Amino acid sequence: MQSHNRTPNSLRLYKEAQKVLPGGTTRFTVATDPAPIYIAAGHGAWLTDVDGNRYLDLGNNYTALIHGHGFQPVVDAVAEAIRHGSCFANPTEHEIRLAGMLCERVPGLDKLRFVNTGTEATMFAVKAARAYTGRTKVAKFEGAYHGGYDYVETSEHSAPGTWGPLSDPARVPYAAGTPDAVLADNVILPFNDIDNTLACLERAKSEIACLLVDVMPSRAGLIGLEPDYVATIQRFCNDNGILILCDEVLNFRQGYHGAAAEFGLRPDLITIGKIIGGGLPIGLVGGSDAVMQVFSGKGRRAVVPQGGTFAANPISLVAGIAAMTAWDPPAVARLNAMGERVRNGLRRVIADAGAPMSVTGGASLFRLHMRASPPRTYREFYPSAEEQAVGKLVHQALLGRGILMPPTSSSCLSTPMTDADLDFVLDAVDATLRSVEYRAAIGSAGVAAAPAQGA
Ligand SMILES: Cc1ncc(COP(=O)(O)O)c(C=O)c1O
Numbered sequence: 001m002q003s004h005n006r007t008p009n010s011l012r013l014y015k016e017a018q019k020v021l022p023g024g025t026t027r028f029t030v031a032t033d034p035a036p037i038y039i040a041a042g043h044g045a046w047l048t049d050v051d052g053n054r055y056l057d058l059g060n061n062y063t064a065l066i067h068g069h070g071f072q073p074v075v076d077a078v079a080e081a082i083r084h085g086s087c088f089a090n091p092t093e094h095e096i097r098l099a100g101m102l103c104e105r106v107p108g109l110d111k112l113r114f115v116n117t118g119t120e121a122t123m124f125a126v127k128a129a130r131a132y133t134g135r136t137k138v139a140k141f142e143g144a145y146h147g148g149y150d151y152v153e154t155s156e157h158s159a160p161g162t163w164g165p166l167s168d169p170a171r172v173p174y175a176a177g178t179p180d181a182v183l184a185d186n187v188i189l190p191f192n193d194i195d196n197t198l199a200c201l202e203r204a205k206s207e208i209a210c211l212l213v214d215v216m217p218s219r220a221g222l223i224g225l226e227p228d229y230v231a232t233i234q235r236f237c238n239d240n241g242i243l244i245l246c247d248e249v250l251n252f253r254q255g256y257h258g259a260a261a262e263f264g265l266r267p268d269l270i271t272i273g274k275i276i277g278g279g280l281p282i283g284l285v286g287g288s289d290a291v292m293q294v295f296s297g298k299g300r301r302a303v304v305p306q307g308g309t310f311a312a313n314p315i316s317l318v319a320g321i322a323a324m325t326a327w328d329p330p331a332v333a334r335l336n337a338m339g340e341r342v343r344n345g346l347r348r349v350i351a352d353a354g355a356p357m358s359v360t361g362g363a364s365l366f367r368l369h370m371r372a373s374p375p376r377t378y379r380e381f382y383p384s385a386e387e388q389a390v391g392k393l394v395h396q397a398l399l400g401r402g403i404l405m406p407p408t409s410s411s412c413l414s415t416p417m418t419d420a421d422l423d424f425v426l427d428a429v430d431a432t433l434r435s436v437e438y439r440a441a442i443g444s445a446g447v448a449a450a451p452a453q454g455a
Contacts, residue, residue, distance in 0.1 A: 065275070220381060268288050282320055
């Protein structure tokens, strides 16, 4: 468990925070047991907390920091730009430069608009799809997260008691008070299940504006879409006038050309965020020239008016240009090879320890599951109460060994990481799996463990 003795300053700050922030935090995704770890500084792949503890950062602000913390080209670009003003209503040349870099890299990204977050990006993309098709329904995967916009939240946390049959997954509201009208405009799909997905799409096909796709939805288990599933949804959407909206806010890091290109998907609309801002707030909605015309007013009000006070602010843009310049094909190849190494290493460590644990992910992403075989669907992935308890123990044990993994254990690498950092992760997981606490936890969870080898 996270030791109270190691983090007294975090505990003190958390007490203070609860007086002014509901729940004591600004983000529900921050672990609060017993207190969030308050960060003092980040350098490269490592974080230092307010108590002086150091952690290898496997979260990187939920995958946003492809170059880790304090990446010098970003620091220099931001320092230079901010001397000349932090934001203007009028455009700057930087937006043309970053847009140009990304349009050149990403197939299907003919034109784009910058926004501030991934949430805004998916919201505007849904509006674009509706305006373009004249339809209102949004199809999305059960369990997939796309930000805090009502129409993309439905069923992102479907649970066994309420999720309904696979042939017609329930539209489960995420936030209390979600209007029924929102739910009525969603179609929920079980990804990697071709027959049931086709049945769900078939029932509503003439009303669906877009199919929102994340090729490896992190919250739904970091499970990649299977090739025949991708081909099937592509064909169905093309045949039925449904736009494919590929949400690459998180998964743009899958490859130099982005996620859709890696998975053989040809989207009409694409949203990207996180790494393209070099650690500063950003998002984009882009796509085919034809669809993106909905944002083009040409002197009149566009059919989808889009703007934002801080959209395309020069500081995020110059940081993004610096980060994307360094995210070149050799950097992508190196980090993805490191991802392969850590996933394979974890599988070996798990097998050697005889632990009921498995690994999913791809490129520079990986996730641990507290079950012996890797899940291939959201419902397979959905952790039981026992698995959640074991997951929490592993998270805390790794924290105690100097590794900050997100509470979900969906993890990512950053370019300043070295092979020694990966060995540090593998050694820490190995020690955790052989610990008395872990063996006791899997025993009481009723999960059979194979005898450890070479213990
Ligand atoms: C796939 C996906 N879409 C959208 C979002 C929302 O992005 P933001 O947090 O920048 O609003 C996220 C954030 O994690 C995401 O992973």
